[in-house]
Amino acid sequence: MRRTLVIAAVAAAMAGGLRAQTVPDNSQAAKIDVGYRRPPTFRIDPFTNLHVPHWGFVLNVGGTAANNSVNLNDVGALIFLSGEDTLRWVNGLDALGLVSQGSGLKGNGEAQAGIYIGGPIGARVRVGLSVMGRSYGSVLLDDDAVALLRDGNGSRDEFTLGDSDGAGLATAEAGAHGLYRLGPFGTIDGVHLILGAGVRYVRPILYGSAQSVLNNGGVVRLTGDSISATVQIESFQTAGLFDGDVKLNDGGGLVGDFLARVEWPTSGLALEAMIANVGAVSIGEVERRTATLDVQTTNLEEVGDVLDTLELRLQDTTNITVTLPRIARLSASAWANRILQLDLIGTLPFGSDFDLPATVDVWSTWRFIPTVPLRAGLVFGGHQGVGFSGGLGVETRNFFFNVAGRSLGGLFSNATGASARLDLGVFF
C-alpha cells in the first residue's frame, strides 16, 4: 500500500503540484458530474452508469482475465508450435517451468455485456434497469500438483492435488438499482451522501466445477519401489457441456448490491464503499460426475492402463447452490490540480465459490479537455503482480463513450492477463 501511495504522489507532483482538496469553485472538479468522476472498472459494478445525471441508455461490454504464469507470448508460442505440428511434450514440461515454485497455477476471469437504461427522478433520485450477461471463472492448480511434473520426484516423493479446483458460471440477469442523494450538509458546498441499493435476478445458463473430494487433495506417492495414488475428483456441470448437446440449466436467485458514497463536490474528494453480488444462485439439473484413481502398484505400465480408463463418470443429477463472487470495493478519489484526478480503489473478494483475487487500482484521470478524459493507472495484487491501465473517454451531454484496457503482469505481449471495457451511451 505504501508503494501505491508513493506512486500516486509522484504522478500528481509531475502534473504540477499537489493541492488535493484545495480546488477552487471554478475547478474542473466542480464542472465534472459525479457520474463521470468514477473511473471505469473491469469487475462487477452495478452502479457504474447509474450516476449519470441524464436519461438514456448505455451499452457495455468488457472482461478481464489473468493468470500468474503464462503471458501472451507464451500463448502465442504454444499456438505457433501446435499449428506447425511441432508441439512436443518437452515443450509442455518447459512451460511448466513458468509456474513458479510455491505458487501453483492460478487464473481467473470475469466478463460481462449488457444494456442499462435509466436516469434521474427529481434532484435526488436516480434509477436504472439493466439486462446483462455475465460470466465468472477461476482455476487453481495447486503447486503440489504441478510439482510432480515440473520438478520431478527426485527430491520428494509425495504429492497431492492440494486445493486445486476450478469453477465457471455464465448467467443472464435483470436488475433494478437506485441512488438517493442526501445533502449538502452544513454549507452549500458541504458534503453529499449518496446511498444506493439494487437487486438483480440472476439465472444460470452454464456451469461447471471440479474439485478434489478427498481431504488435502488425496495422495500420489511415487518412489523407486512403487506407485500409489488415491485421488477422487468430483465435478458438477451443465448437462452436455462437453459433448455439444448442452441443456441449459434452470434455477435462479436474487442478489443484492449496496453503495455508500460521500462527496465534497467542489474539492473533488470522495470516499465510497460498495458491496456487490451478495447472494446465491440455485442451479438445477446439474450433472454430478466423479473420477477415482486408486492404484497401488510396482508397475508403471499398470498406472498407464489405469489412466487410460480414467474418466468422469456420471453419478446423478442434482440441484446445487453457488455463491456468486462477492466483492467489497473501497475507493477514494481526489483532485490533485485543475486537470488531474486520482483514484485509489481496493477490491476485496469475500465468501465466494470462486477464487477471485484482491486488487488495488490506482487511476489518474487527466482532463486537458474536460469532456475527453485520458486515463492511466497501475493495478497491484491479483494473480499477476503489477499491471498497467489506460483509457479514453468522451463525456458529453448526449453522448458517452469510454474505452479502457489493462495489461496485467507485464506490458502488452509480456502480459499474463488483460482487461478491456467499452461503454457506449446515449442520453436525451
Next chain:
Amino acid sequence: MSYSIRVQFLLLLAGALSTACEPASVTEAENQLGRGGERIAEYVLPVVQDTFKVESLLDSSVVVVTPDSLLGIRLDSRSLVYGVGFFAPFVSFGDSLPIVAFQEIVQDTASDQLDFGDLEDVIRQIDINDARLILSLSNTSDVEAILVDFSLAAAELDATGQLPSPLVYEPPGSPILIPVAEPGTNALRLSANSDTSFTLQGGSLVNLIVHMVLDGRRAAVVGDGILTTDDLTGQIDASDVITVQTELVAVLDFTVPDTGLVFTTNTTQDGLSIKSEEVPQLLQRLERADVLSEVLNSLPFGTELEIAIAPGDLGNDDVFSHPDAVVLAKIVVDTSVVDVSGQLSSAQATTAEFSLVRDEARALLQDRFTASIRVRLMGAETSARRGAVRAGTAVAIRSEARIRLRLGASQ
C-alpha cells in the same frame, strides 16, 4: 448481448492477441516456453520389483517338492502290468519252481513328454546329481512273488517304441544299472495280495534318460530281472498281475561347469511410445538416466546378469547381437554361501548401478522393445560347484530408474 456473441467477442480478442504474439520460428517459440529458467527435473520410477522363483520357470504340472524340500521335475510316469496267470500250471504240479526272466519297459519318455520349460537350456548343460525313482509294486495273487536280480536300466527305443533287438543298455559297454533288491540280497519279495512302495536314488540313470531325450532320442527305463516264487501252496488265478509303477523325479541338484551355466531369456515390453519425431529432442534433453538395481540371490549359485535392449519385438532372437542393441550392464551377484551338498546357507544381496546416456535410451522411448537377460550361474567352490535348489528359491530384483532431464531456458 447474448452469451454466444459475448463468447465470440472474447475468442476474437484472444485470437487477435495471440496472433499478434506469435513467434517467427519454432526455435523462437521453444525458447519462449523455456523462459522459466533452466532446471533439472529428476524423475524416479520403479522399473522392476519382482521375485523370480525357479518354479515359475517350469510348468507347474511337473513341479514336485521332495520330502527334503528340494525342487524336482516329475517325468511322465507309467505302470507296467505283468500278468502272472501263466504260473498257474506250475503251481498245480506243486513240485517245481516257476522261473520267468523278463526285460520290460517300465518308463517310456518321449521328448514331447519331457517339459523343462525355460530351464531346458540349463538342463542341457548340466549333470543331474540327484533323482528319485519311486517304485510302487502290487501283487494281486495269493502267492508271494520274488523279483530276483531285478534292476533298472536305460535303453533307446526304436521308432515304433519297441525295445531293440538285441537289447543294448545305455551307455553301451558300461550300462548304468540300478539294482532293486532288499538290503544284503539280490531279491525283492512281494507278499501275496500286497502293495509296497519305495524310493531309489537314481541320479545317474535319470540324468542319462534326460540327456538322451533332450538329444532327440526316445529313451526308456527297462526293468530287467527274474520273476519267481517259492510258495507252492498258494493259489494263482489267470487274472492275477504284478503291477510296477515307476515315477521319476529329477531333482534340481546339479553341478555347473567351470565356465558357468549360461542361459538367456527375452521379454518384450511396452516402451514410452514417444513419437519418433520427438525422440531426438527428448534425447537432447536427457542429461542422464541411471538404473539402480538391488538383487537378492537365494540360488545356490553365484550369478552374472547381462542386460541388453533393442527396439521392436524380437521374440527369441539374439538381442545381444542385434545391430541396434545396447548392452546396458553386467550385474555380478556374489556366489551364495552353500554347504557341501550344495544347499543354500546364506543368500547374497548385491547393488548395481548403470547409466544410460543419450542414444542408449532410444529403444526405451519407442512403442516396444525387447530386453534380453543373459544369466550365467557360477558354482560355489565349497560345494565343488554343486547346487541344490530348494522349493521357493528365488532371485528378488528391485530396480528403479532415475531420469534427469534438462528443461527450461534455451536448449
